[in-house]
Amino acid sequence: MQENITKKFKINIFRTKNYWRNLDKQIFVSFIFLFTLGLFFSFSSTSFIADERLNKEYYFFFQKHLLYALLSFSLMISISLCNTNFLNKVLFPIFLIFFITMVLVPFFGVEVKGAKRWLNLYIFRFQPIEFLKPFFILVVAQIISSHFIKNLNLSYFLSFLLLSLIVLLLISQPDLGQSVLIICAWISIIFISGFNIYLLLMLFTFVILLFSTLVYFLPDKFNYITTRITSFLNPEKSENFQSTRATEAIREGSLKGQGMGEGILKESVPEAHTDYVIAVISEEFGSVVSILIISIFLFIAFRVIKKIIILNKNFYKLALSGLISLLIFQTFIHVGVNANLLPTTGMTLPFLSYGGSSLISSGIIAGVILNYTSLSLRD
Helix, strand or coil: CHHHHHHHHHHHHECCCCHHHHCCHHHHHHHHHHHHHHHHHHHHHHHHHHHHHCCCCCCHHHHHHHHHHHHHHHHHHHHHHECHHHHHHHHHHHHHHHHHHHHHHHHHCEEECCEEEEEECCCCEECHHHHHHHHHHHHHHHHHHCCCCCCHHHHHHHHHHHHHHHHHHHHHCCCHHHHHHHHHHHHHHHHHCCCCHHHHHHHHHHHHHHHHHHHHHCCCCCHHHHHHHHHHHCHHHCCCHHHHHHHHHHHHHCCCCCCCCCCCHHHHCCCCCCCCHHHHHHHHHCHHHHHHHHHHHHHHHHHHHHHHHHCCCHHHHHHHHHHHHHHHHHHHHHHHHHCCCCCCCCCCCCCCCCCHHHHHHHHHHHHHHHHHHCHHHHC
């Protein structure tokens, strides 16, 4: 009897039958390629920091990145193997757990360089928003596509309320980049759902006016954000050291690059291996490689959009739209900051930047995408 219960439990959680046949292999291989590139470029961008600045073995950060990558890859495979019905049932409880951790950040968070975005659990330190954002997208998709909420406008309002709570928590940290990212992903979802574009523009205008009012009346609270925006708009009147160096590195790398280990950006910019990794790649390996990386993300988006078109259920259309928006917007925000086209935000590049929270978040997103894109082949 116990054996039957165990068997039933396994069947309810995981689906191994026809897994490989139903899997979108092109998306799967693209994710593996990104993981592999991340390992390679992590070694290139962190060896100097470990050896020269911290007096550690040159592979110190690479070992940690490898551990995070293996954990992230394992999560991707596990989530893609999950029974979809089981996965959908646990979305909200998981979201609630990470939302609570977000609420705890202002009280118990670790402050690093003027921003309080991390929680320290003694064994490891993590950034709650990285784990929260994929589940936020999925919960919003559930709210808007829910059959229990008959009034669609009420669904939009509830999702907007949820978004507002998270953005307020992010601004208090402060974290401009993640705020912009989840707002863009939310807009993508409600736009795909059929929300009136004129109302969307009115809502966007209202949010801008509200934010401007808060900045005007609470300048001390938003000093971190206004300084970065002012620095971007008036570069000649301020010192935007990191973005300037990143732009110079991209220009120096040209198409072919300076060669592995020959770049100087990682020596002069403290967060080069996280927030400016695409500039490090461009400097050492050339803009051609950076364009290839961006092309991989765009190819994944193309494959996901093809699946969205043929899916029947509204929830999966909205969920996939939001998840791929997260990946694409995050990629372009990272590239935009590196090219000095956007204000400095501290945004990592999915799969490639060093950082446990970012890598694990990427693995979760990839796993859900692989799970949901296989539905169109099974149904």
